Amino acid sequence: MADSRKNPDNITIRCETRDGATTVAPIGDVDLTASPVLRTELKRLHGLRPQRLIIDLSQVPYMDSSGVATLVEAMQMSRKSGTKLVLCGMQGKVRSIFEIARLDTVFTIVSDTDAALVA
Amino acid sequence: MASKGSVKQAEVVPGKGLAAAGPAVGEGSGASSDAASGPAEICLEVRSNPLYLSAARELVAAATRRLGFLEEASSQIALAVDEALCNVIRHGYDRDPHRPIWISLFPEGNGWGNGLGNRSGNGGDGVVPGSVETRFPTLMRIVIEDEAKQVDPAEIKSRDLEEVRPGGLGVHIIKSVMDEVRYERREPIGMRLTMVKIRRESVEGVENDSTSTNKPATAPMVGRNDGRACGGGGVHG
Numbered sequence: 001m002a003d004s005r006k007n008p009d010n011i012t013i014r015c016e017t018r019d020g021a022t023t024v025a026p027i028g029d030v031d032l033t034a035s036p037v038l039r040t041e042l043k044r045l046h047g048l049r050p051q052r053l054i055i056d057l058s059q060v061p062y063m064d065s066s067g068v069a070t071l072v073e074a075m076q077m078s079r080k081s082g083t084k085l086v087l088c089g090m091q092g093k094v095r096s097i098f099e100i101a102r103l104d105t106v107f108t109i110v111s112d113t114d115a116a117l118v119a
Numbered sequence: 120m121a122s123k124g125s126v127k128q129a130e131v132v133p134g135k136g137l138a139a140a141g142p143a144v145g146e147g148s149g150a151s152s153d154a155a156s157g158p159a160e161i162c163l164e165v166r167s168n169p170l171y172l173s174a175a176r177e178l179v180a181a182a183t184r185r186l187g188f189l190e191e192a193s194s195q196i197a198l199a200v201d202e203a204l205c206n207v208i209r210h211g212y213d214r215d216p217h218r219p220i221w222i223s224l225f226p227e228g229n230g231w232g233n234g235l236g237n238r239s240g241n242g243g244d245g246v247v248p249g250s251v252e253t254r255f256p257t258l259m260r261i262v263i264e265d266e267a268k269q270v271d272p273a274e275i276k277s278r279d280l281e282e283v284r285p286g287g288l289g290v291h292i293i294k295s296v297m298d299e300v301r302y303e304r305r306e307p308i309g310m311r312l313t314m315v316k317i318r319r320e321s322v323e324g325v326e327n328d329s330t331s332t333n334k335p336a337t338a339p340m341v342g343r344n345d346g347r348a349c350g351g352g353g354v355h356g
Binding site: 031103 | 169
């Protein structure tokens with residue numbers, strides 16, 4: 001089932017559950033304006049205790065440290081709840097900030113949602 | 120959303136603070152990069168509302184691209200500005216969205232840095248003669264000022280990245296992508312952050328310097344905060 005949430009903070013978040021995995025796809029820049037929106041949605045999804053949570057970043061052209069912090073929080077929540085968290089579809093600028101923060105080896109990061117289903 | 124929020128472009132008149140925006144290109148000749156001491160070529164005053172972050176970084180990225188910085192370097196400069204603004208908004212102003220922040224861009228080198236554009240031949244029509252190596256500035260100095268609470272600059276530092284936790288990455292990111300970073304108290308109030316990015320490659324992708332991957336030991340930054348950034352010296356309400 002797909003769900004799309006539009007809000008006034010310049011970000012749209014699409015959610016979909018298939019094959020036992022929940023995929024959340026933010027669309028737009030994830031900066032200090034949008035990060036709280038994404039954080040709220042990720043908390044809501046963790047409350048549903050999915051076995052696998054895929055964050056599809058293929059439509060995120062830009063992310064700053066507030067977005068990175070949001071994903072680190074999601075990773076911590078996933079570890080507590082036993083959810084497998086996978087990031088996929090990172091564009092160059094987003095991958096770069098993960099590398100600068102030395103988090104590219106901390107997260108499970110794959111190329112696309114198909115790979116994320118089996119990672 | 121804050122109704123008071125605004126983004127406006129302005130030009131500094133030395134000694135007079137902010138003035139109405141106007142053409143920055145003028146005439147003159149022969150200023151060396153070392154003589155750079157003019158007013159900012161681009162000045163942006165923005166309220167401390169996160170909604171304006173995208174406008175600020177898009178302006179910075181577009182301006183630096185136009186001044187010969189490659190896409191990656193322009194993106195890094197915009198990222199550093201974004202992180203600096205976020206720190207001011209969150210820690211300096213405690214998320215009050217109505218306070219002022221000033222962003223000043225000083226392109227320097229190759230005749231830039233006098234507040235008059237490239238004095239070697241920019242006639243103001245946007246067509247700058249010369250090779251890409253000589254017509255564009257060799258570095259971009261960016262000054263970000265605020266009226267936030269003052270902190271000891273020595274206490275502004277990167278955190279240990281071995282500890283995986285949310286937050287505290289902004290300063291590390293800024294220091295990673297810029298060549299020089301300096302925080303200082305601003306008189307009579309607030310903080311000033313000065314960042315320098317060296318342009319190492321031309322817009323045509325030609326290396327300027329075979330050692331370009333190494334950051335220079337020092338960038339020509341010290342002593343340049345001479346009050347000509349658009350923050351001026353006044354206190355705004």
